[in-house]
Amino acid sequence: MEDLIKELKELEELVLQCMKCGTCQAHCPLYQKDLNESAVARGKISLIESVYEGRLDKAGSILKHLDYCILCGRCKENCPSGVKTDEIFLRAKAVLRKIEKLPSWGKVVLKIVMEKPDLLARVAPLMHIGLKFGAKRVKDDIFKPLLGSFSKRNIKQVASKPFTKTHGGLHKADNEKMKVYFYPGCAANFLFPEWGEAIISVLNHFGVTVYVPEINKCCGIPAATLGEIETYKKMVDENLNHINDIDCEYVITCCPTCQYALSEMGPKVTGIIANKPFFDILMFLDEVLGVNFEVKLNERYTTHIPCHYRSTKKERLKSHVAKNIKGENITLENQSCCGFGGTFNMKKYDDSKAVGMSKAFEVKSKGIEKLFTPCPGCAMQLTDAIVESGSNAKVEHPIVYYAREIVKSGISKDKTEKGQ
Amino acid sequence: MLSKSLVKKFEEILGQGGYFTKPEDTMCYSYDAFSAEPVQPDIVVKPKNEEQIKQIITLCKNENIPLVTRGAGTNLSGGTVPVKKGCVLLTTGLNKILEINENDMYAVVEAGVVTANLANAAVKNGLFYPPDPGSMNISTIGGNVAENAGGLRGLKYGVTKDYLMGVNFFDMDGNYVKGGGKTVKLVTGFNLPGLMVSSEGLLGVMTKFVLKLIPKPKFSRSMLVIYDDIIKACETVSEIIAAKILPATLELLDNFTIKTVEDATKIGLPTAADALLLIELDGHEGQVMDDFEVVKKICENLKGNIKIAETVEDKNRLWEARRKALSSLARLKPTLILEDATVVRSKIPGMMRAIQDITKKYNLTIGTFGHAGDGNLHPTILTDKRDKDEMLRVEKAIDEIFAKALELEGTLSGEHGVGFAKAKYLEMEVGRGTIEYMKKLKKGVDPYNLLNPQKMGL
Ligand SMILES: Cc1cc2nc3c(=O)[nH]c(=O)nc-3n(C[C@H](O)[C@H](O)[C@H](O)COP(=O)(O)OP(=O)(O)OC[C@H]3O[C@@H](n4cnc5c(N)ncnc54)[C@H](O)[C@@H]3O)c2cc1C
Ligand code: SF4
Ligand code: SF4
Numbered sequence: 120m121e122d123l124i125k126e127l128k129e130l131e132e133l134v135l136q137c138m139k140c141g142t143c144q145a146h147c148p149l150y151q152k153d154l155n156e157s158a159v160a161r162g163k164i165s166l167i168e169s170v171y172e173g174r175l176d177k178a179g180s181i182l183k184h185l186d187y188c189i190l191c192g193r194c195k196e197n198c199p200s201g202v203k204t205d206e207i208f209l210r211a212k213a214v215l216r217k218i219e220k221l222p223s224w225g226k227v228v229l230k231i232v233m234e235k236p237d238l239l240a241r242v243a244p245l246m247h248i249g250l251k252f253g254a255k256r257v258k259d260d261i262f263k264p265l266l267g268s269f270s271k272r273n274i275k276q277v278a279s280k281p282f283t284k285t286h287g288g289l290h291k292a293d294n295e296k297m298k299v300y301f302y303p304g305c306a307a308n309f310l311f312p313e314w315g316e317a318i319i320s321v322l323n324h325f326g327v328t329v330y331v332p333e334i335n336k337c338c339g340i341p342a343a344t345l346g347e348i349e350t351y352k353k354m355v356d357e358n359l360n361h362i363n364d365i366d367c368e369y370v371i372t373c374c375p376t377c378q379y380a381l382s383e384m385g386p387k388v389t390g391i392i393a394n395k396p397f398f399d400i401l402m403f404l405d406e407v408l409g410v411n412f413e414v415k416l417n418e419r420y421t422t423h424i425p426c427h428y429r430s431t432k433k434e435r436l437k438s439h440v441a442k443n444i445k446g447e448n449i450t451l452e453n454q455s456c457c458g459f460g461g462t463f464n465m466k467k468y469d470d471s472k473a474v475g476m477s478k479a480f481e482v483k484s485k486g487i488e489k490l491f492t493p494c495p496g497c498a499m500q501l502t503d504a505i506v507e508s509g510s511n512a513k514v515e516h517p518i519v520y521y522a523r524e525i526v527k528s529g530i531s532k533d534k535t536e537k538g539q
Numbered sequence: 540m541l542s543k544s545l546v547k548k549f550e551e552i553l554g555q556g557g558y559f560t561k562p563e564d565t566m567c568y569s570y571d572a573f574s575a576e577p578v579q580p581d582i583v584v585k586p587k588n589e590e591q592i593k594q595i596i597t598l599c600k601n602e603n604i605p606l607v608t609r610g611a612g613t614n615l616s617g618g619t620v621p622v623k624k625g626c627v628l629l630t631t632g633l634n635k636i637l638e639i640n641e642n643d644m645y646a647v648v649e650a651g652v653v654t655a656n657l658a659n660a661a662v663k664n665g666l667f668y669p670p671d672p673g674s675m676n677i678s679t680i681g682g683n684v685a686e687n688a689g690g691l692r693g694l695k696y697g698v699t700k701d702y703l704m705g706v707n708f709f710d711m712d713g714n715y716v717k718g719g720g721k722t723v724k725l726v727t728g729f730n731l732p733g734l735m736v737s738s739e740g741l742l743g744v745m746t747k748f749v750l751k752l753i754p755k756p757k758f759s760r761s762m763l764v765i766y767d768d769i770i771k772a773c774e775t776v777s778e779i780i781a782a783k784i785l786p787a788t789l790e791l792l793d794n795f796t797i798k799t800v801e802d803a804t805k806i807g808l809p810t811a812a813d814a815l816l817l818i819e820l821d822g823h824e825g826q827v828m829d830d831f832e833v834v835k836k837i838c839e840n841l842k843g844n845i846k847i848a849e850t851v852e853d854k855n856r857l858w859e860a861r862r863k864a865l866s867s868l869a870r871l872k873p874t875l876i877l878e879d880a881t882v883v884r885s886k887i888p889g890m891m892r893a894i895q896d897i898t899k900k901y902n903l904t905i906g907t908f909g910h911a912g913d914g915n916l917h918p919t920i921l922t923d924k925r926d927k928d929e930m931l932r933v934e935k936a937i938d939e940i941f942a943k944a945l946e947l948e949g950t951l952s953g954e955h956g957v958g959f960a961k962a963k964y965l966e967m968e969v970g971r972g973t974i975e976y977m978k979k980l981k982k983g984v985d986p987y988n989l990l991n992p993q994k995m996g997l
Contacts, residue, residue: 132873135873135874136869136870136873138572138574138869138875139570139571139572139574140572140613140674140865140866140869141571141572141611141612141613141674141677142674142676142677142866144611144677145653145655145676145677154585154629154631154632154634154651155567155585155631156567156568156612157563157564157567162567165566165567165569165570165577166563166566166567169566169569169577174566174569174577174579175562175563175566177562177563180561180562180563181563183563184563184567198866199863199865199866199867199869200866200869200870201803201870
């Protein structure tokens with residue numbers, strides 16, 4: 120126990136940065152929902168402090184409050200004092216996990232997702248069939264499982280074969296001028312293989328050769344959020360080593376959380392740094408390739424900005440979509456988090472869904488027909504919430520439209536300017 | 540620790556989810572935005588309506604439990620730290636805007652409504668709620684009234700008290716008291732809204748407010764003025780006011796603050812400047828332009844270099860620079876002590892000089908910014924509470940800043956309140972007689988001293 124308190128006290132330098140101003144209240148989706156101090160960063164930080172300063176003797180008791188967090192990072196992004204809340208929470212959870220053991224469902228998930236990617240790939244077809252027969256189809260490829268705790272959810276069909284199984288390897292572009300590593304991440308791999316396909320075809324079109332790993336290794340963030348920091352480190356380590364070994368210029372992602380896990384938080388906890396820059400696919404098209412699509416859309420649409428999208432690129436993402444999707448572009452009043460948070464959605468489904476629903480109701484009330492978001496987690500969550508709200512809006516990634524536009528109108532390759 | 544049977548009584552009033560007693564929950568209400576030793580309450584209650592509040596008060600009174608009302612917990616004077624433990628009552632569960640009346644220009648809101656939500660609702664109805672504390676995105680109206688919160692617009696538009704028309708509250712006997720109302724003129728009984736302003740939770744639990752709204756000004760002009768010498772900037776402030784011009788905003792940033800804000804935000808501030816003034820004039824276009832010519836002359840005479848914000852983006856950048864002042868300073872050192880000694884505005888240059896001397900004398904890092912237009916400067920001391928030696932010097936410096944403020948016909952606190960942070964200094968400003976009067980008043984409405992005990996030294 121004493122060691123544990125000592126370990127927590129190592130966070131003091133980070134914790135002291137918090138001046139308890141409370142600004143995070145305005146940005147925390149869970150505080151906004153509950154209006155309880157334990158939900159917000161200021162409360163969580165003061166709990167950590169109370170343990171190492173000896174005011175709270177049951178250290179384990181604070182874990183439930185640390186766990187009640189989407190890890191959306193909005194508190195960090197808006198903290199006037201620059202408190203690294205994400206690092207504080209992840210490291211504190213890792214320490215406290217030593218006394219409060221992981222529940223068994225968590226262990227099973229981590230074991231399979233982290234350590235047995237091959238096994239996961241093999242069971243995917245089973246899940247696909249399972250959803251087909253053990254679930255009610257709500258619309259298109261959205262299903263509502265019939266049994267157990269999952270029966271409240273509206274889930275996207277699992278791919279019959281994971282993306283890395285069908286597309287692992289090198290996809291050479293004609294007139295190759297650049298080579299990139301595409302890291303799909305679990306969600307795209309199993310649920311949104313069409314995003315991966317679109318990315319390959321768009322990049323190839325512009326002369327970019329794409330390497331896709333044969334096995335998708337999880338970025339490790341679910342382990343970190345559950346306090347299993349060693350597993351997280353291991354995944355970051357394996358992924359970054361692989362990425363560093365492959366000869367190419369950029370790493371492309373389509374999941375902001377994976378990108379955050381591997382290129383921001385990962386290097387902080389492991390000390391390993393990727394030897395090439397990470398880019399979300401849209402920013403890569405926008406900033407590095409400098410290409411335009413200007414897709415015509417006869418629909419009202421809006422864009423959901425993922426919390427984990429790199430902070431410095433959020434404004435650019437907004438203008439990128441506005442420029443490239445020509446339709447009736449509506450800005451929602453609710454610019455908050457979708458509420459997903461990966462493992463948070465598993466642990467606290469009702470709270471997670473409640474955050475998503477407030478956005479979904481606005482989507483419905485404004486008659487929005489399409490919601491774009493470049494994050495598979497947000498897409499899953501908002502699909503679930505939007506279906507629940509009774510809205511008919513479809514959740515999409517812009518890349519799928521860009522790929523179609525290329526096929527349709529054959530956007531000329533000359534549009535490519537060499538990146539700045 | 541409360542006995543089980545007592546907790547049961549709270550549960551009967553509030554239901555299962557309406558209160559917290561677990562240490563890991565109550566610990567989250569042991570602090571506020573003032574850096575003080577945290578004190579954990581025995582119970583935290585979150586009532587949903589006035590009836591529950593009345594019952595909680597009665598229970599606390601019967602059981603002799605201290606009662607501390609808490610809004611967002613953003614006050615800077617320790618006002619919500621439950622120093623005698625007991626019960627913390629959250630107003631966050633009462634957060635409805637009950638009415639925005641366009642024709643009669645007032646709003647009726649519950650105590651837990653967040654200031655910015657009211658301000659936005661007013662704008663949507665073509666009206667304006669001017670008090671804009673830096674914390675307006677989080678602070679509650681209840682907290683604003685209890686602290687008489689000010690903001691950037693204080694000089695021309697006044698502070699919270701200037702918008703409070705009516706207040707409903709419970710006293711410690713559970714009496715429901717209605718002060719003021721919706722009419723512009725009203726003289727029935729004591730001016731209870733006036734009494735509740737700055738009451739810091741000592742005189743009752745406020746539940747509902749009637750607030751004045753005004754028409755939105757039609758035109759505005761913002762500018763940045765750059766100085767080589769901060770004293771010249773302070774003199775500009777005094778002269779603008781002497782010229783009978785009331786800018787909506789008149790804010791000062793010293794060189795240390797400018798550099799820090801620029802480092803943190805890269806807004807493009809002139810880091811070589813010794814001081815900056817941010818000025819906004821608003822009203823009818825003709826009047827604004829006339830005033831602008833006068834202000835321009837005053838600035839130029841005092842060697843200020845004026846840059847006008849031509850676009851909305853320019854303007855927003857200026858206010859962002861000001862709003863980020865406190866937070867940017869906070870990044871530099873682990874502990875930040877924010878003072879708000881205030882002087883009559885013509886004495887701003889003298890106060891600024893004193894702060895400079897005190898900074899040197901005690902070898903401290905102090906960034907100064909603030910509402911220069913209303914004489915309210917925020918000398919912000921950057922330190923580390925673990926450095927005992929420096930903390931001693933900090934304390935001495937604060938004593939001197941206060942003494943100087945009083946010497947310049949000022950006050951210890953322009954807007955952050957007394958709480959317990961400034962309790963020991965209060966008598967120095969108001970004198971023994973005032974303290975005695977406040978004590979009698981307090982004893983009259985709360986004979987067992989259960990409402991926020993020990994604050995303001997009572
Ligand atoms: C970043 C930052 C910037 C700030 N900027 C400004 C500024 O520009 N101007 C300014 O004036 N202040 C400012 N403040 C201070 C603070 O925000 C204000 O004092 C605000 O009014 C407090 O509101 P609150 O809801 O947080 O009240 P709390 O901190 O919760 O409570 C403050 C006091 O009011 C009492 N109280 C609260 N609600 C009630 C009620 N319903 N009935 C009876 N008593 C009640 C409490 O007991 C306590 O004594 C700032 C604070 C921060 C952290
Ligand atoms: S985490 Fe940041 S925003 Fe939240 S209370 Fe601490 S300093 Fe303020
Ligand atoms: S990470 Fe998100 S959910 Fe967690 S405390 Fe910060 S703002 Fe709230």
